[in-house]
Amino acid sequence: MAAFILRRLGVLGVILFGSSFILYNLAAISGDPTADLKLSNDPNRDFLIASLTRELQLDVPPPARYFLWLKGILGIFIGQPDFGMSRDGSTVAHSLALAIPVTIRLVLAATIFAIVLGIAIGIITALRQYSRFDYSMTFVSFLMFSLPVFWVAVLLKEYLAISFNNFLQDPKVPLSFVIGIGLFTGIFWASIIGGTRKAFWMTFAIAGGSASALITFFSLTGWFLNPSLGPIVVGGLAVGIAYGVTQLSVGLINKAALKASLTMAAVTFVAYYPANWLFDKYPSALTIFILASLNIALAVFVALGFSKIDRGPIVRTAVLTAFISSGLLIVDKFMQTWKPYMETDAINYRPVPTVGQRSDLLGNEDWWISNLDVVTHLFLPTLALTLISFAGYIRYSRGTLLEVLNQDYIRTARAKGLTERTVIMRHAFRNTMIPLTTIMVVDFAGVIGGALITESVFGWSGMGTLFRQGLLGYDLNLLMGVFFITATLSVVANLIADLLYSALDPRIRVGSGA
Amino acid sequence: MAFSLKKKAATTESTTSGENAIANKEIEGLSQGQIVRRRFFRHRAAMISLVTIISITVLVFTALDFKLFGVWKVPGWWKWTPEDLPELRFGDCPNDTVGCPTISFRPKFLGGSGFGLGDHPFGQDDIGRDFFALVMKGTQRSLSVMIVIGAIGATIGTVVGAISGFYRGKVDAILMRFTDFIITIPAIIIGSVVGFHFGNLGAMFLAFYLGLFAWTGLSRLVRGEFLTLREREFVDAARVAGASNRRIIFKHILPNAVGVIIVSVTLLMSGAILLETALSYIGFGVIEPDVSLGLLINKYQDSFTTRPWLFWYPGLFIISIALSINFIGDGLRDAFDPRQRRRISKKERQESATARKLAQAND
Numbered sequence: 001m002a003a004f005i006l007r008r009l010g011v012l013g014v015i016l017f018g019s020s021f022i023l024y025n026l027a028a029i030s031g032d033p034t035a036d037l038k039l040s041n042d043p044n045r046d047f048l049i050a051s052l053t054r055e056l057q058l059d060v061p062p063p064a065r066y067f068l069w070l071k072g073i074l075g076i077f078i079g080q081p082d083f084g085m086s087r088d089g090s091t092v093a094h095s096l097a098l099a100i101p102v103t104i105r106l107v108l109a110a111t112i113f114a115i116v117l118g119i120a121i122g123i124i125t126a127l128r129q130y131s132r133f134d135y136s137m138t139f140v141s142f143l144m145f146s147l148p149v150f151w152v153a154v155l156l157k158e159y160l161a162i163s164f165n166n167f168l169q170d171p172k173v174p175l176s177f178v179i180g181i182g183l184f185t186g187i188f189w190a191s192i193i194g195g196t197r198k199a200f201w202m203t204f205a206i207a208g209g210s211a212s213a214l215i216t217f218f219s220l221t222g223w224f225l226n227p228s229l230g231p232i233v234v235g236g237l238a239v240g241i242a243y244g245v246t247q248l249s250v251g252l253i254n255k256a257a258l259k260a261s262l263t264m265a266a267v268t269f270v271a272y273y274p275a276n277w278l279f280d281k282y283p284s285a286l287t288i289f290i291l292a293s294l295n296i297a298l299a300v301f302v303a304l305g306f307s308k309i310d311r312g313p314i315v316r317t318a319v320l321t322a323f324i325s326s327g328l329l330i331v332d333k334f335m336q337t338w339k340p341y342m343e344t345d346a347i348n349y350r351p352v353p354t355v356g357q358r359s360d361l362l363g364n365e366d367w368w369i370s371n372l373d374v375v376t377h378l379f380l381p382t383l384a385l386t387l388i389s390f391a392g393y394i395r396y397s398r399g400t401l402l403e404v405l406n407q408d409y410i411r412t413a414r415a416k417g418l419t420e421r422t423v424i425m426r427h428a429f430r431n432t433m434i435p436l437t438t439i440m441v442v443d444f445a446g447v448i449g450g451a452l453i454t455e456s457v458f459g460w461s462g463m464g465t466l467f468r469q470g471l472l473g474y475d476l477n478l479l480m481g482v483f484f485i486t487a488t489l490s491v492v493a494n495l496i497a498d499l500l501y502s503a504l505d506p507r508i509r510v511g512s513g514a
Numbered sequence: 515m516a517f518s519l520k521k522k523a524a525t526t527e528s529t530t531s532g533e534n535a536i537a538n539k540e541i542e543g544l545s546q547g548q549i550v551r552r553r554f555f556r557h558r559a560a561m562i563s564l565v566t567i568i569s570i571t572v573l574v575f576t577a578l579d580f581k582l583f584g585v586w587k588v589p590g591w592w593k594w595t596p597e598d599l600p601e602l603r604f605g606d607c608p609n610d611t612v613g614c615p616t617i618s619f620r621p622k623f624l625g626g627s628g629f630g631l632g633d634h635p636f637g638q639d640d641i642g643r644d645f646f647a648l649v650m651k652g653t654q655r656s657l658s659v660m661i662v663i664g665a666i667g668a669t670i671g672t673v674v675g676a677i678s679g680f681y682r683g684k685v686d687a688i689l690m691r692f693t694d695f696i697i698t699i700p701a702i703i704i705g706s707v708v709g710f711h712f713g714n715l716g717a718m719f720l721a722f723y724l725g726l727f728a729w730t731g732l733s734r735l736v737r738g739e740f741l742t743l744r745e746r747e748f749v750d751a752a753r754v755a756g757a758s759n760r761r762i763i764f765k766h767i768l769p770n771a772v773g774v775i776i777v778s779v780t781l782l783m784s785g786a787i788l789l790e791t792a793l794s795y796i797g798f799g800v801i802e803p804d805v806s807l808g809l810l811i812n813k814y815q816d817s818f819t820t821r822p823w824l825f826w827y828p829g830l831f832i833i834s835i836a837l838s839i840n841f842i843g844d845g846l847r848d849a850f851d852p853r854q855r856r857r858i859s860k861k862e863r864q865e866s867a868t869a870r871k872l873a874q875a876n877d
């Protein structure tokens with residue numbers, strides 16, 4: 001195993017060396033960084049050219065200069081990588097350090113949403129194969145697949161951001177919207193749950209009716225201007241989450257798991273006011289982290305207390321319940337921040353921005369307000385990226401699950417008399433996740449490299465912007481810095497994917513043939 | 515299209531009852547090629563897409579003057595060219611805009627002006643150029659870029675994958691490391707570098723370069739397919755009969771791998787059109803004075819609120835092309851998949867059950 005990894009790393013090193021050499025020379029022969037200076041009428045033009053030449057070592061021919069650059073990069077092994085200087089005099093390492101978190105923030109949430117949503121819908125479509133839901137989701141996923149991200153972005157800006165902001169001026173939902181949302185929700189849930197015709201219409205009526213009622217209620221009470229969940233709703237949702245998670249992970253028949261989950265839901269309810277007090281008193285990421293850790297630790301204890309045998313799945317269920325339901329507290333806190341956030345001068349009741357990564361006008365506000373600002377800025381790019389990328393996960397997880405469901409071990413599991421839940425969640429779903437996991441890893445690396453367009457549409461200054469800057473200004477060090485990060489990421493992701501695959505699937509052995 | 519029936523053989527023997535009987539009855543006595551063709555023609559979405567893409571191609575390539583091999587000039591049927599500067603339409607547009615589209619679908623009795631294209635069906639741009647002509651030109655560019663990338667990617671990918679899968683060993687290791695090496699460079703980055711530096715050499719040059727980097731996924735797939743196929747009995751049989759390696763690769767293995775290749779080439783092409791438009795959008799692809807759909811969207815996205823047609827039409831063309839190709843790929847995948855069964859309707863099932871009972875009664 002270790003030998004395999006070492007050999008792979010060696011090969012990867014050679015590959016990275018080759019591709020960076022080619023890219024460096026390709027970029028170097030394509031343009032002269034001093035070209036714009038040579039055309040200028042600046043009196044100290046020659047001095048500027050000379051200093052730029054000295055700084056970027058332009059007097060060294062590109063193939064040799066590449067090795068100077070490589071020498072700096074190789075400093076990574078002694079802990080001092082030197083990415084060189086960019087044209088404007090700052091170090092590339094500094095620019096990268098500023099840009100990488102921005103890009104990761106941009107793609108992280110979108111990737112997670114895309115994965116969760118995509119896999120969930122993909123699995124439902126596979127279980128309801130050839131249903132209307134399946135056909136419509138197939139169409140939707142193909143449509144998403146074919147959408148150019150820059151086009152979607154402009155549409156979202158225009159129709160979602162601007163009209164939502166206009167709507168918030170007078171938050172009354174028109175009747176046609178209420179009916180439309182009700183119909184859509186009803187059809188969506190009814191086609192997922194399925195069953196006989198009677199069950200279909202029952203689900204349709206319940207889901208559609210409650211959605212419409214909820215929207216009307218929100219509209220009448222001005223909830224959109226001052227949203228919050230409150231302890232009762234949080235408690236109710238937490239109980240729902242407890243039941244849902246238990247049903248999906250071990251089944252409601254497992255009383256110990258159900259009791260542990262419900263206890264954690266109750267803990268969330270009880271912790272509502274204390275947690276809010278803490279959030280106000282010590283607003284920081286550390287508080288959230290400590291509370292979350294405490295909560296998870298508590299969940300482990302509770303689960304151990306309720307269970308005697310087969311403790312692993314029960315602990316997992318309780319922890320998952322605790323994690324999701326305590327997430328509600330954070331959501332609720334952000335909702336409470338919504339009103340003060342909208343009242344600040346920088347926002348002035350137009351909360352969904354179309355460009356940028358922060359509101360520059362927003363002063364040194366409360367921790368929650370400035371983070372809500374980050375969230376609202378993330379909203380549109382995340383939505384655009386999620387829409388584009390979740391289609392792939394739908395297709396892939398649907399295909400894989402259908403393949404898995406045809407396997408003999410699924411027939412065996414059914415023949416043993418296992419419940420359908422166990423067959424799907426334990427036997428089929430886990431095997432579906434094996435190829436999906438490897439895809440996810442590679443995909444994430446790819447998304448970071450491909451954030452160029454999203455960044456440029458939404459005016460974020462992340463790695464894509466740096467890359468663009470490097471390309472337009474013939475700024476080799478900057479260009480190569482970005483390339484080095486993305487290429488290393490993609491190479492390492494491929495290696496991790498291979499290792500993960502062999503770790504998850506015992507039939508696959510690493511080291512043979514690779 | 516002479517395919518062997520090997521894949522089917524195993525399933526046809528054992529199954530004679532129920533759904534399988536219905537499915538098998540349909541393919542009795544047909545060659546693999548005929549089966550695939552039948553399945554594909556039955557895929558409704560794929561057929562609609564095929565018609566769409568053919569009509570788009572015919573529309574855009576006949577609308578404008580077209581130079582065949584750079585020599586013969588085929589005149590287009592549309593009255594404007596992208597270079598013409600007709601007068602900008604004033605006055606009769608909503609919201610005091612200029613150059614709005616004249617296309618109309620609403621018949622006269624509903625208060626419209628009847629179905630017709632009018633003078634400028636897609637409107638006019640800032641300086642009055644006919645937007646229909648611009649979109650046609652842009653779609654021509656995007657389509658040809660897509661086809662060139664697809665063709666180059668398919669050729670290189672198939673050859674590299676076939677050679678490394680067939681010969682294995684050292685050849686395989688070297689070729690696959692070379693593939694890894696190309697994969698390391700993210701497509702969008704190499705696209706930007708190439709587009710930025712060579713974009714002014716024309717769209718075809720850009721497509722050629724992008725094609726040189728687009729084959730990696732395909733070559734891995736083909737290699738995997740060749741690795742399994744080369745162990746099959748028919749390859750041994752061919753070898754015993756004295757066939758050369760070249761003959762085995764091209765005559766025996768490649769036809770069996772053609773399904774995988776065609777499907778992933780369609781995916782490659784739909785990815786290619788999105789890549790080209792995206793690159794043109796950020797300014798690293800097709801550059802002015804040439805026209806491309808991505809370029810048009812980039813140029814006019816700011817006028818979306820006032821003159822949305824400048825944004826809608828190029829986007830609609832991108833989406834319809836990419837969507838059609840994806841659906842065609844899906845139809846082909848279903849058609850080539852030997853395990854793929856048509857959904858058997860209730861009626862057919864009942865009919866087959868009655869037939870079986872009748873047969874039993876007759877015995």
